[in-house]
Amino acid sequence: MNNVFDQYEVWFVTGAQLLYGGDAVIAVDAHSNEMVNGLNESGKLPVKVVYKGTANSSKEVEAVFKAANNDDKCVGVITWMHTFSPAKMWIHGLQQLKKPLLHLHTQFNKEIPWDTMDMDFMNLNQSAHGDREFGHICTRMRIRRKVVVGYWKEEETLHKIAVWMRVCAGWADSQDMLIIRFGDQMNNVAVTDGDKVEAEQRMGYHVDYCPASELMEYHKDIKNADVDALVATYFNDYDHDASLEDKSTEAYQKVWNAAKAELALRAILKAKGAKGFTTNFDDLGQTDGSYFDQIPGLASQRLMAEGYGFGAEGDWKSAALYRTVWVMNQGLPKGCSFLEDYTLHFDGEKSAILQAHMLEVCPLIAEQKPRLEVHRLSIGIDSETARLVFTSKQGEGVAATVVDLGNRFRLIVNVVDCIKSKKLPKLPVASALWIPQPNLEVGAGAWILAGGTHHTSFSYDLTTEYWEDYAEIAGIEMVVIDKNTTIPEFKKELRMNEVYYMLNKALC
Numbered sequence: 344m345n346n347v348f349d350q351y352e353v354w355f356v357t358g359a360q361l362l363y364g365g366d367a368v369i370a371v372d373a374h375s376n377e378m379v380n381g382l383n384e385s386g387k388l389p390v391k392v393v394y395k396g397t398a399n400s401s402k403e404v405e406a407v408f409k410a411a412n413n414d415d416k417c418v419g420v421i422t423w424m425h426t427f428s429p430a431k432m433w434i435h436g437l438q439q440l441k442k443p444l445l446h447l448h449t450q451f452n453k454e455i456p457w458d459t460m461d462m463d464f465m466n467l468n469q470s471a472h473g474d475r476e477f478g479h480i481c482t483r484m485r486i487r488r489k490v491v492v493g494y495w496k497e498e499e500t501l502h503k504i505a506v507w508m509r510v511c512a513g514w515a516d517s518q519d520m521l522i523i524r525f526g527d528q529m530n531n532v533a534v535t536d537g538d539k540v541e542a543e544q545r546m547g548y549h550v551d552y553c554p555a556s557e558l559m560e561y562h563k564d565i566k567n568a569d570v571d572a573l574v575a576t577y578f579n580d581y582d583h584d585a586s587l588e589d590k591s592t593e594a595y596q597k598v599w600n601a602a603k604a605e606l607a608l609r610a611i612l613k614a615k616g617a618k619g620f621t622t623n624f625d626d627l628g629q630t631d632g633s634y635f636d637q638i639p640g641l642a643s644q645r646l647m648a649e650g651y652g653f654g655a656e657g658d659w660k661s662a663a664l665y666r667t668v669w670v671m672n673q674g675l676p677k678g679c680s681f682l683e684d685y686t687l688h689f690d691g692e693k694s695a696i697l698q699a700h701m702l703e704v705c706p707l708i709a710e711q712k713p714r715l716e717v718h719r720l721s722i723g724i725d726s727e728t729a730r731l732v733f734t735s736k737q738g739e740g741v742a743a744t745v746v747d748l749g750n751r752f753r754l755i756v757n758v759v760d761c762i763k764s765k766k767l768p769k770l771p772v773a774s775a776l777w778i779p780q781p782n783l784e785v786g787a788g789a790w791i792l793a794g795g796t797h798h799t800s801f802s803y804d805l806t807t808e809y810w811e812d813y814a815e816i817a818g819i820e821m822v823v824i825d826k827n828t829t830i831p832e833f834k835k836e837l838r839m840n841e842v843y844y845m846l847n848k849a850l851c
């Protein structure tokens with residue numbers, strides 16, 4: 344998949360009316376065309392904008408929104424009121440619109456032409472007037488949307504649209520997302536579990552179980568030559584000890600077996616059209632050796648980099664969320680990964696959390712070329728096990744998770760500062776090290792109060808704005824933990840949300 348955004352478009356609909364005469368609508372249309380061309384030519388928007396004309400009546404609004412619903416390429420609709428567009432004419436259309444909505448409050452001309460402005464000009468250029476009327480009906484109808492205010496040629500305005508577009512693409516992608524679970528949840532674990540039926544209604548993705556025996560049907564069909572070729576790719580792409588290439592060693596055999604596992608997993612995911620998967624280390628091996636001989640950690644690492652969602656221990660919510668993060672993150676520089684909060688490091692203001700697990704960290708976040716190594720791993724399958732070892736980049740990022748609170752899903756987002764990790768000579772796994780904002784005490788405290796997982800979908804490139812847009816589109820609760828968070832205010836927010844979601848049944 345070279346550019347996931349190429350398959351999508353966002354529609355642009357300009358609100359107008361016929362009160363000011365046909366000439367006015369022609370001018371509105373020309374301005375809108377120029378604006379849409381300008382948006383596309385800015386080079387700042389990942390998804391193509393398609394101008395769908397002016398909407399001048401209830402029938403026209405309804406027609407264009409219905410068409411948007413039915414067009415698979417259309418992942419969102421931008422509306423803009425160049426003139427006044429009486430908002431009752433938007434009611435029927437808005438009642439039906441299923442695609443994400445962005446209301447762009449901008450104006451064709453940047454500044455008031457003080458010396459020449461007359462009443463005709465003002466009637467044509469009255470976004471300040473028309474966009475308020477449109478905003479009112481959206482609010483009255485409780486329509487979830489993003490409101491972007493700013494001049495359409497300005498970088499900041501374009502950036503806000505671009506963020507929303509990436510989220511729209513991630514959202515569209517998740518509407519036909521299939522997550523395959525190899526094995527069930529890890530026994531007794533609460534936070535990774537949840538209501539799969541509600542998740543499909545609310546977030547779009549579907550979760551299926553796949554028995555290990557079916558995976559093994561693919562495993563046994565993998566050709567040795569393909570495995571040899573993949574092993575050669577590993578040796579080419581990753582640092583490694585020269586001795587690892589010695590075919591007579593157990594370590595080489597383990598790398599070879601890991602490559603075969605990767606090919607089998609990719610083959611079954613492709614055959615099923617799945618966009619993500621989960622594993623459970625308690626459910627990966629069979630005593631007769633007919634299944635994987637080691638945890639397929641290397642496969643999980645590489646498949647994540649390719650865009651497959653992954654969640655450990657049967658965590659299908661994280662698998663789905665990581666896939667969405669990967670889509671939104673496309674083309675951005677620093678990368679994303681599934682991560683697990685593991686070990687605390689108390690060090691005053693620099694107190695941090697080591698993000699590591701057994702093996703499954705995505706190499707997209709590596710700060711150096713990953714190193715292919717084979718070491719013993721006794722959890723799950725006790726075996727010498729291939730993996731990519733690296734530490735991760737420094738800088739700010741966001742960690743996100745979705746938990747099921749019984750009556751609703753809650754998206755929890757924490758802004759974190761990734762810092763340089765020290766060497767871990769006795770723990771040869773991939774890792775990251777971060778300080779949750781505003782600091783470990785408040786950040787981790789708020790996360791725990793919100794009921795957050797020890798699993799997150801992390802990105803250096805996304806910001807809380809992406810998640811705000813995502814939560815708005817999905818209609819799920821979102822809480823943000825960042826440099827402004829205090830525990831008393833955060834507790835208040837959780838309590839208020841409890842009431843809000845109890846009363847607002849449509850969102851529960």
Ligand code: MN
Pocket residue numbers: 655656683700797798
């Ligand atoms: Mn875990």
